[in-house]
Amino acid sequence: MSDDFFRAYLKSKAGLSDEALNELKSTYSVKNYNKGDLIKAQGDYSSIYFVQNGLLRLFGVDENAKEHILQFAPEGWWITDRTGLYQSQNSKFNIDAYEESSAIQIDVSFFEKASCMSSNFQKFSEKILHNHIENLYSRVYLLIGTPVKERYLNFIKTYSGLYQRIPQWMIASYLGVTPEGLSRVRKTLYDLS
């Protein structure tokens, strides 16, 4: 697959020109993954990924080999393990492809170069970083301060349509609840509607 989706996204959202995108080509590459491919193992150097189609996941694995899902990234989402991105220490989490996917693997230098080329891109880049922090704060608040029902409704709002593409246990993992707990909440919601 080509980088067409990525280029169209950056032209429309970040105001990058075709010339700028051509100059940046050496800092990213198109990758195609099969369902189940491990893209980045814990401890690897981390790139940033932009999903063109399919679905990537960021997750940790505990001592009992149980997966805990930190983020899903369907089409048009960015995903990375920031714990390994700017630190010399090893990264903590894994990224894999849950569906057959096409993603852009981006080097950190892409952001530095593009920010120098375009103040619009710099603003866009700051905005996605701060949105990201805001989303993490909201996620922590949902986890410590809200019942599972509210977390589930927020998940459906955040990841429109995704609940039809993944098994319930993965949603439960993302929400920090047992599959049985999620099942009870879903039953309440469907009984009410």
Place this chain on the structure above:
Amino acid sequence: MSDDFFRAYLKSKAGLSDEALNELKSTYSVKNYNKGDLIKAQGDYSSIYFVQNGLLRLFGVDENAKEHILQFAPEGWWITDRTGLYQSQNSKFNIDAYEESSAIQIDVSFFEKASCMSSNFQKFSEKILHNHIENLYSRVYLLIGTPVKERYLNFIKTYSGLYQRIPQWMIASYLGVTPEGLSRVRKTLYDLS
């Protein structure tokens, strides 16, 4: 109280000179708070705070007027509600002083100006931002993937000595657990040791 602690911190950690700090004086001010003072209410424009002494808290309040604590900031910590910092939308959380405190209230422009003045400061500023994101990821992982005991031990490691300055219900709130749940875990730990 003066800004001595803040200046010494920035000289030592971020390599800012006395001249640079003097030029930056218009972008921050020293604030003294009494125990219980509300520093920033939900919806207010948000500054960044650096704690010189005492203890500030970042927290949300739910529909039942129950507090949920997102962050503690003792001496030498930064604290802000980023949801209101770079967005036009209203901020979601509150900041108050849990102890009599002295803090530096800092405008966003401080970071822009200091980054232009010193590449060391720019690197320092990037480092604290990325550490912050890493800590939020780790916090989410602890909340979705680890038992309360591990979360409590992580809290004690992160906030050395703080557990002696705040009531148990606040630690429970931060850990996303009931006070009874935390009490059971503490009992297990003390029985074992």
